Amino acid sequence: MKEEQKQPLFQHHRRRVAAFTRKKFTKPAAYVILLLLSYFFGYLSAPSSNSQYDSPPVGPRIAQNRVTQDTAAADNDHYRFTTQCGAPVPSKLVRQTILDRLFNGTSPYDNFPPAHATTLLRKKKIKGWGSNGAVFENLIRKVQPKTIIEVGTFLGASAIHMAQLASGLGLKTQILCIDDFRGWPGFRDRVRDINMVNGDVLLLYQFMQNVVHENATESVLFVPFSSGSALQQLCEWGVFGDLIEVDAGHDFHSAWSDINRAYKLLRPDGGGVIFGHDYFTSADNKGVRRAVHLFARVHGLRVQIDGQHWVIHSP
Template identity: 45%
Template sequence: MFHSRPVRSSSATSSAGITMGSDPYTHHQDRKTHMMRKAFTCMFLFLLGYAACLFVGPWWENRNMLESSGDPKSQSQSQTPPVVLPSIARDEDFYRFPSKCALPLPESSILSTVFKLFDNKSPYANFPPEHLRPYLLHNEIHGWGSTNPVFEKVIRLANPRIIIEVGTFLGNSALHMANVTRRLGLENTIILCMDDFRGWPGFAGYNQGMFRSVIDINGDVILMQQFMQNVVDAGEEERIIPMPFATGAGLDKLCLTGIYADLIEVDAGHSFHSAWEDINRAWKLLKPGGVMFGHDYFNGSEEYGVRRAVDKFAKEHNLRVEPNGEHWIFFPNT
């Protein structure tokens, strides 16, 4: 019992493949719609894949890096790009200091000009203030090498009318220079003492309380006030004037004002860069024929920072360095 398979009449379709009896226009529109859908789908899949690459790629890379390091914190630090400094043979900024100062002031105008920094009056006016009197001690003088023979030597060499002391602390060396100048007949010598009067970090506990008498009030030591008290006790407030400024800013101010000195002592910071800046800035303020000297030539701080700065400056300015005890003196290299 076999069933015969129906046979489609050859006349049922045309040679073009269009079913007989269907609308050719409708068939064309359906084919066009199908092609548009296919193109849209391809475009959508392409954009989806591209977006996935943008997101998954960095995530996968970070994941692999984190897995290889095993330390997310160190990995985040390692991803910070390093700071690349320009490669130059010589850093000109290292040598760039004020090259020209104002014309010299008459000596008779120096004190009044300095007092302009204190509202046109002496900083000793109405000193000490009532609220500080219980904390200030009389003749509380400390220092290092502040009465060494080098002071009389350089004073005899310079016969100074104006002395600038860069780094003064409690005024021990300034008071000693005042005594020496008086003894040598230089009774009108003015000593400008530049210091920020802040000591150094950990100052209060230094040397098992060596400076315990210099108290701390609300985080600020009263070094300047104790310095001034020492000067008043010695009766030298007309000749020794504090300049409570950072050495760089203070020396530049003297340069812009036209205040020069016959004798300059540099005894502030002990690091190379501190000493280098102070020496370069102070040198501009030295009168022709004047003398510059300083302390801590053999101090080991920061691998003998002061000595390296002194020697480097002397070499570049054709000077000779003469060590004198703990001190150093510049002389022309003849």
């Protein structure tokens, strides 16, 4: 019954009770009747079933507990990178594994460049940031890597530099470059002379042209996919690295994901090194640096600094 229907009815019964009580009763039955009427009127005056008090509100402590549990579950999700890596592929088979898995067993540099792209490529267009820092030679001399994985390649400046350093030290090092070779919105405003064909900015072809120009086709292979999907797939294939450079997305979430996934690919026997660029940027502790320090704290590792690069040694 709605409130507007109850109110007139309630007032009507109150008048009847008042008239009823003005009479003089000598029989006990009258008092019983009066008691029953009082109970009935009390029921009519109670809040309706559709009132705001129909369901008791959740107490502050219960609500807080729910929020805390949900937050804890969400936080834990940020630390879960649960892909199971396959059995390690011997370093001498890494190159052929990539060729078989991605390129039908043949080198992607064969018959390069295709006719339609020949006139669109620069003979050499190598552009990078921090790609020749001392950190590369320091780490390659120390680790003596058989396999290097680079996350974020662009035009191949650091990959080619590492290939030259390894060759100069007499190492037979295979370098795997992970990049979707799409750049980022507006990058052509900063890097001129990169042609576009039907929306394709030709970054992959120019990267390949740079590798060919520097005679590094035997030591530098590419994995042309997003960093997340490529790192996960290498893990499942059992392709590990002795030295891994992370230099793709520079926001916190991208760097956090890349570092966690890449760390799983360090050689299982220990002694590998993961490192990356842009430790000191205008983003300060909101980007790469925040991701690096959080990762090190979670895993009980130490962060070392070499120029603009951060370095973490695996136990």
